Amino acid sequence: MTTTAATFAYTDTTWPVLERMAAAHRRSWxxxxxxxEWWTGAQRISIAAxxxxxxxxxxxxxxPGPGPAELPDAAVFAVHKLIGDLPNVTREWYxxxxxxxxxxxxxxxELLGVVVHIWSIDEFHRALDIALEPLPDPIPGDPTRRxxxxxxxxxSWPLTVLPEDLAESEADIYNGLERASNVRAAMSLHxxxxxxLTDLFDAHYLSWIEITSEQEPFRVLTRPQRxxxxxxxxxxxxxxx
Amino acid sequence: MLRESSNxxxxxxxxxxxxxxNPDADSGVPHGSLLTAxxxxxxxxxxxxxxxxxxxxxxxxxxxxxxxxxxxxxxQRMVRIADGCGIPLDEFTRDATDDCREELGxxxxxxxxxxx
Numbered sequence: 001m002t003t004t005a006a007t008f009a010y011t012d013t014t015w016p017v018l019e020r021m022a023a024a025h026r027r028s029w030x031x032x033x034x035x036x037e038w039w040t041g042a043q044r045i046s047i048a049a050x051x052x053x054x055x056x057x058x059x060x061x062x063x064p065g066p067g068p069a070e071l072p073d074a075a076v077f078a079v080h081k082l083i084g085d086l087p088n089v090t091r092e093w094y095x096x097x098x099x100x101x102x103x104x105x106x107x108x109x110e111l112l113g114v115v116v117h118i119w120s121i122d123e124f125h126r127a128l129d130i131a132l133e134p135l136p137d138p139i140p141g142d143p144t145r146r147x148x149x150x151x152x153x154x155x156s157w158p159l160t161v162l163p164e165d166l167a168e169s170e171a172d173i174y175n176g177l178e179r180a181s182n183v184r185a186a187m188s189l190h191x192x193x194x195x196x197l198t199d200l201f202d203a204h205y206l207s208w209i210e211i212t213s214e215q216e217p218f219r220v221l222t223r224p225q226r227x228x229x230x231x232x233x234x235x236x237x238x239x240x241x
Numbered sequence: 242m243l244r245e246s247s248n249x250x251x252x253x254x255x256x257x258x259x260x261x262x263n264p265d266a267d268s269g270v271p272h273g274s275l276l277t278a279x280x281x282x283x284x285x286x287x288x289x290x291x292x293x294x295x296x297x298x299x300x301x302x303x304x305x306x307x308x309x310x311x312x313x314x315x316x317q318r319m320v321r322i323a324d325g326c327g328i329p330l331d332e333f334t335r336d337a338t339d340d341c342r343e344e345l346g347x348x349x350x351x352x353x354x355x356x357x
Contacts, residue, residue, distance in 0.1 A: 015303060015306060015307050015310075016303060016304065016307065017307055018304075018307065021307075021311060059286055082321050082325055083321075086320065086321060086324050086325075087324075087350065089324050089325055091327055094325075094327065109326075112321070112322065112325050112326070115321065116318040116321045116322055116325075117318065119317060119318065119321065120314045120315060120317055120318035121314065123283070123313065123314045123317045124310050124311060124313075124314035126283065126286065127279075127283040127290075127309075127310035127313050127314065128294070128306070128307065128310050129290075129291070129294070155328075155329040156326045156327055156328050156329065157326055157327040158326055182323075182328045182329065183319060183322050183323060183328060186322055186323075186326035186328050187322060187326075197318075197322070200315070200318070201315060203311070204311035204312065204314050204315035205311065205312055205315040205316075219308060220302070220304045220305050220307075220308040221276075221301075221305055221308045221309060221312070222271070224256070224270045224271075224273075225270055225271070225272065225273070225276055225309075226308075226312050228260065228261065228268055228270045228273050228276060228277060229276050229277065229279075229280045229309055229312040229313060229316070230312055230315070230316045230319075231258075231261035232261050232262075232276075232277040232280040232281065233280050233284055233312075233313055233316035233317060233320065234261075234316055234319075234320050235261050235262045236280070236281060236284045236285070237284070237317075237320040237321075237324075238350040239320035239323055239324055239350070
């Protein structure tokens with residue numbers, strides 16, 4: 001089910017969700033509905049819908065149904081793998097996925113960007129027992145199909161762009177820092193996913209300035225408390241990194 | 242990061258990293274056991290989640306609950322980027338964390354093969 005209004009109003013919730021978080025969630029819904037570099041808005045919403053189907057499958061809940069556009073089989077499988085079988089994601093699987101019909105390395109990174117951001121917002125809602133926001137209607141338009149300049153093999157499976165190789169159009173994605181974290185760089189085949197990551201990272205966790213500062217962040221939980229929760233979530237997902 | 246921040250924190254006398262992987266271990270972080278129990282219940286969507294929400298509100302506060310939910314949500318995202326892209330450990334991080342990775346048994350994770 002889709003809706004034209006994506007408000008994240010949080011008016012009927014028990015918990016006081018900060019406007020900083022609500023605003024980032026609203027920006028995420030606009031990003032989700034918009035045409036990307038490699039997927040249409042309708043396809044991006046179908047990726048998000050598939051993300052919810054995968055989550056429902058894991059939790060034994062009724063199937064919420066597909067999104068408005070058909071996706072390549074490999075894209076559907078990738079969404080389910082990333083949500084429900086993360087420990088068994090391998091280099092071989094990645095290579096098979098990006099070489100499948102209808103896919104490429106750029107398609108995969110943009111799909112991953114949609115999956116992780118929608119999943120993250122949905123997980124926030126589930127943690128607080130807040131109903132999931134209905135998915136938005138797609139914004140018409142064609143993908144721009146533009147690979148960023150300066151991409152190289154830098155250790156991650158996908159090619160990435162390092163700060164020194166950024167073109168002017170992507171100069172903002174690492175916030176002017178001389179060194180990019182591996183997580184941000186990993187998404188740089190799709191620069192808007194790096195921007196999205198930065199925006200939601202700030203809303204949910206810490207800004208990149210707070211990360212590198214020795215000062216206690218201006219948040220409610222202390223830094224050790226935040227990092228303990230972060231480490232526990234990583235361990236539960238068996239994440240070595 | 243947890244180890245580094247604990248070294249700088251006035252509120253933390255000593256850190257036990259086992260608290261990140263073992264629910265029965267006391268991390269030494271104030272209210273750490275409650276926060277990790279909440280994280281686990283949220284990730285696993287267990288029946289303990291409603292009670293843990295109420296306990297965090299009672300012992301820490303309602304904004305702390307929302308903040309904790311944000312951190313859980315953030316790292317449900319980050320782990321999928323890391324494992325979905327086979328992100329490598331840089332040499333500095335590997336050298337700085339190899340001892341605690343061994344201690345915590347992280348080398349046993351299937352994803353360890355992806356970051357070698």
